[in-house]
Amino acid sequence: MISEKKNKGKYMRGFFSVLCAAAIAAGCLSALAGCSAGSDSWHPAGMKLASSEDADYKMWVPESWTVDMSTGVTSAYAGGGDYSNVSVTAQNLSGEQNYLTPAEYWETYRTDLEATFPDIAYDEDTEGGISLLLDENAAMKYSYTATVTGTEFHFISVVCIRSGTVYLITYTAQPAIYEKHLEELQNILDNFSFDD
Numbered sequence: 554m555i556s557e558k559k560n561k562g563k564y565m566r567g568f569f570s571v572l573c574a575a576a577i578a579a580g581c582l583s584a585l586a587g588c589s590a591g592s593d594s595w596h597p598a599g600m601k602l603a604s605s606e607d608a609d610y611k612m613w614v615p616e617s618w619t620v621d622m623s624t625g626v627t628s629a630y631a632g633g634g635d636y637s638n639v640s641v642t643a644q645n646l647s648g649e650q651n652y653l654t655p656a657e658y659w660e661t662y663r664t665d666l667e668a669t670f671p672d673i674a675y676d677e678d679t680e681g682g683i684s685l686l687l688d689e690n691a692a693m694k695y696s697y698t699a700t701v702t703g704t705e706f707h708f709i710s711v712v713c714i715r716s717g718t719v720y721l722i723t724y725t726a727q728p729a730i731y732e733k734h735l736e737e738l739q740n741i742l743d744n745f746s747f748d749d
Contacts, residue, residue: 596613597744600613600614600615600616600740600744601614601615601616601618601620603618603620603628604627604641605627608641609643609718609747609748610641610643610688610720610746610747610748611744611745611748612629612745613744613745614639614737614741615737615740617631618630618631618632619631621638626640626642628640628641631734635733637724637727637730637733638724638726639722639724639741640723641720641721641722643718643720644719645717645718646714646719650719651717653719654691655693655714655719656682656693656712658714658719659682662712666699670699670700672700673698673699674699675695675697676697676698679694679695679696679697679709680695682694683695687713687742688745688746690714690715690747692711692712693711693712694712695709695712696708696709698728705727705728706727706728707725707726707728708723708725709723709738710722710723711723711742715747722742724738
């Protein structure tokens, strides 16, 4: 009887140790994967969701950024007097536009851009566009400067076409602080995802 109790006690201590180890491992995995305590969904570590639940994509931005949906466009800005921002617009394509590549779409968009901003100047390294993947979808990236209401800005635009919709992600900053958020922008692009 005493021997049975000792064995049962050893078994319970062993079971409790395994249970504690599993709980610690799960906590570590959650921290590494970016899950917050009490949250049901995964998110990149140090980032928060900026897009609405109705959007067919998810845009994650640094936790310190301010999400602004007041214009009906998904956008977020750095904050603290720094109005560098990232925004996303999505537009359904129709007719022959459905068959455009991101580079072809940019050529039509570029015409409107140049009419709106006559002083537009493209960065040499991206004037022809840089190919990239946005959640495994072909995309093109362009960077340029232009004056908006008397103030010069430096922009990066990423164009992606998916399922008959063109997605335009635009980063905007004043030239003096343009490079300050490039790493954060890359993180935003790396974590951008479409709903299946």
